[in-house]
Every structure is written in structure tokens, then in C-alpha cells.
Amino acid sequence: MGGMASLLIVSLSLGRAAQSVTLAWDANSEPNIAGYKLLYGTTKGEPSESVDVGNTTTAAVSNLNDGTTYFFTVTAYSIYNNTLLESQPSNEVSYKTAPLGAHTLTVNSGSGSGKYTESTRVKVSAKAPAAGQEFDRWLEDWQILDNPFDSTTTALMLFRDLTITASYRADKIRYLPRAVFTARKKGGALKEPTGIR
Numbered sequence: 092m093g094g095m096a097s098l099l100i101v102s103l104s105l106g107r108a109a110q111s112v113t114l115a116w117d118a119n120s121e122p123n124i125a126g127y128k129l130l131y132g133t134t135k136g137e138p139s140e141s142v143d144v145g146n147t148t149t150a151a152v153s154n155l156n157d158g159t160t161y162f163f164t165v166t167a168y169s170i171y172n173n174t175l176l177e178s179q180p181s182n183e184v185s186y187k188t189a190p191l192g193a194h195t196l197t198v199n200s201g202s203g204s205g206k207y208t209e210s211t212r213v214k215v216s217a218k219a220p221a222a223g224q225e226f227d228r229w230l231e232d233w234q235i236l237d238n239p240f241d242s243t244t245t246a247l248m249l250f251r252d253l254t255i256t257a258s259y260r261a262d263k264i265r266y267l268p269r270a271v272f273t274a275r276k277k278g279g280a281l282k283e284p285t286g287i288r
Contacts, residue, residue, distance in 0.1 A: 111153035111154070112186050113151045114129065114150055114152070114184075118148050123169045124167050124169055126143060126147075127166065128144070128165065128168060128177070129142045129144050129164075131164070133162070134162070156188065157189065157190055158188060158189070160188075162185050165181045166181070194207065194208075194251055198255055201257045203215035208248065209248055211248045214245055215243070217242040220259050
């Protein structure tokens with residue numbers, strides 16, 4: 092059989108009791124593929140587990156240990172004259188699970204979301220405001236922030252999952268007269284126009 096295409100991690104799913112990872116890979120180009128085997132373990136180049144995932148190009152692996160690096164490859168197989176023919180393994184990819192005690196930080200309308208251990212300091216930033224708006228403050232678990240009124244600040248992770256949400260308000264109205272009308276401005280206020288009543 093021919094070689095495999097690259098193996099890709101497309102999404103990560105971290106459960107509370109046990110961690111898991113979802114993997115995906117490109118289909119083998121040979122027309123007689125019967126299925127795929129996902130191989131993985133905690134030693135690079137030496138898989139200790141093998142899972143037949145059938146004729147699909149995605150698989151989820153669950154019950155992974157906290158704070159552990161896993162290495163993954165995949166092989167394709169076909170059956171010819173009652174004989175199993177298996178390809179060479181794909182490239183190997185690694186994934187490290189979150190350490191014990193990690194909690195989720197969710198940043199709505201901004202960046203910085205992820206899994207972090209207690210006492211980790213995380214940079215968070217609000218997304219750019221829409222036209223006519225400006226950043227106002229962070230809401231929900233804002234107490235973890237160095238400054239809840241700064242659009243970019245630092246969060247301190249606690250012993251639980253946390254959520255912060257960037258809020259916005261209408262931009263303040265500003266009056267900037269054109270240069271030809273600056274003479275009408277006196278003491279910060281506009282002079283009353285003359286000639287028209």
C-alpha cells in the first residue's frame with residue numbers, strides 16, 4: 092500500500108474528569124481502503140495503543156492523563172485474499188493535555204480563552220469596537236483582571252472556570268469645527284451666529 096497523507100489535529104476537547112482529543116487526517120488515495128488504525132502512546136515513535144476506527148478520517152481519543160504528552164500516527168489498511176495489508180504510518184503529531192488543576196477561561200468578544208492552571212497570569216484583549224462604539228469595561232468575573240477598564244489587561248486564574256465579557260458603549264460625540272469657523276468658538280463654546288434670527 093502507498094504512504095499516508097499528513098495527520099492533522101483539528102479540534103481539542105478537554106473534559107473535566109478525563110481529557111480527550113479529536114484528530115483528523117486526509118483520506119488515502121487508493122480506492123480499496125477498508126479502514127484506518129489510530130496508533131498512539133506517550134513515547135515518541137513507539138505507540139502502545141492501537142484503535143481500529145473503521146473507514147472514517149476522524150477519531151476521538153478519550154481518557155487521556157492530565158499533563159501528559161501523547162504522540163499519534165495513523166495507518167490505512169485493506170484486505171486482499173483474506174490478508175490484511177497495512178500502510179506505513181503517517182507523520183507523527185504530538186499533543187500535551189492540560190495539567191491537573193487546569194480551568195477554562197472564556198473571553199467573550201476578545202482573545203485569551205483557554206485552559207490554564209491556578210495562579211497563571213493570562214493576557215486578554217477585547218476585540219476592536221464596531222464603528223461608533225468604544226470599549227467600556229469587562230463584565231462577569233472582572234475581579235480577576237488587573238484593570239477591568241483597559242481593553243488589554245491581565246487576568247489571574249483562580250480555582251474554577253471563569254468568564255469575562257468585553258462590553259462597549261456609544262462613542263462620545265465630539266465637535267471639531269472646520270478651520271474657517273474657529274473664530275466662532277469662544278471659551279469652549281460656540282458663538283451665536285449673527286445675521287440670522
